[in-house]
Amino acid sequence: MLTVHHLGISQSERIVWLCEELGIDYEFKRYQRRSDNALAPDDYKALHPAGTAPIITDGDVTLPESGAIIDYITAKYGDGGLVPSPSSPNFADYLFWYHYSNASFMAVLLAKMMIGEGSADRGALLDDRIERGFAMLEDQLGKSDYLAGNELTAADIMMGFELTTVRAFMPFDLESRPNIRAYIDRIQARPAYQRAMAKAEPEMAG
Structure with missing residues (x-):
């Protein structure tokens, strides 16, 4: 039986959404982050040596x-x-956006969150890469409803996390990005996304 081990507020919500979109049978297990340091609990880290979600x-x-x-x-x-x-x-x-989402875009977002008010030079470099990412997304989403055309693909499931849940911890201004805002609305209106969030992040689902 396929089991999705979901760590609260993590990238593993992607996998719940994927399973809901595909309409496949799966078991869902949710793990709460530790109260002392917000990291994964020991039973989650014990699942695999990587100790990461998903x-x-x-x-x-x-x-x-x-x-x-x-x-x-x-x-x-x-x-x-x-x-x-x-x-x-x-x-x-499809291939570009599928891989760009985690290999490049998520990487610079995480780096930006980690350095905080650190090095101005590194911060400026990361800001530039983040801005270029948003500019590419805005351009692409002006051409089609989803990243690889007018139908949802796994590339959108990869990217959706950065544009929805990540914003709860790293707010960014999308006022000048109407195509991205419309894309987020399309994602969040999908029944499979709503079912996934109701399971994975019920506090954020509304």
Whole structure:
């Protein structure tokens, strides 16, 4: 049985959303962060040596990392859903946004959160990269409803976390980004997203 181990307020909400979009059977287990340091509890960290969220188990398989998990679930249970075929005209866009989300955009957001009021030079560099990311998103979402065309793909499931939950901890001004704001509204209006958030982050679901 596929089990999604969800750590509260973490990237693992992506996997809950993925499973809801695909309409697959899965078991859901939610873990509360520690009250003393807001880190994952010991039983969550014990699931895999990486000790990070998300993590799934599926029979003898224990797998961390958002991208690896999404690839695993879409390949094994997705029946072709949410992943364009290599012959699709939007395949290259899909690959770019799918990988850019965590490899580049999430990385600079996390770095910015961690340095806080640290080095001005490093802060300026990160601000520039974040701004370029938002500019690319705004441009792309002016061309299509979702990142790889007018249908939701796994690239949107990867990126959605940065534009929704991350903003609770790192607010950013989207007043000049109407395409991104409309995109967030489209994501949050999806029934599968609403079901996922009701399970994963009920305090934020409303």
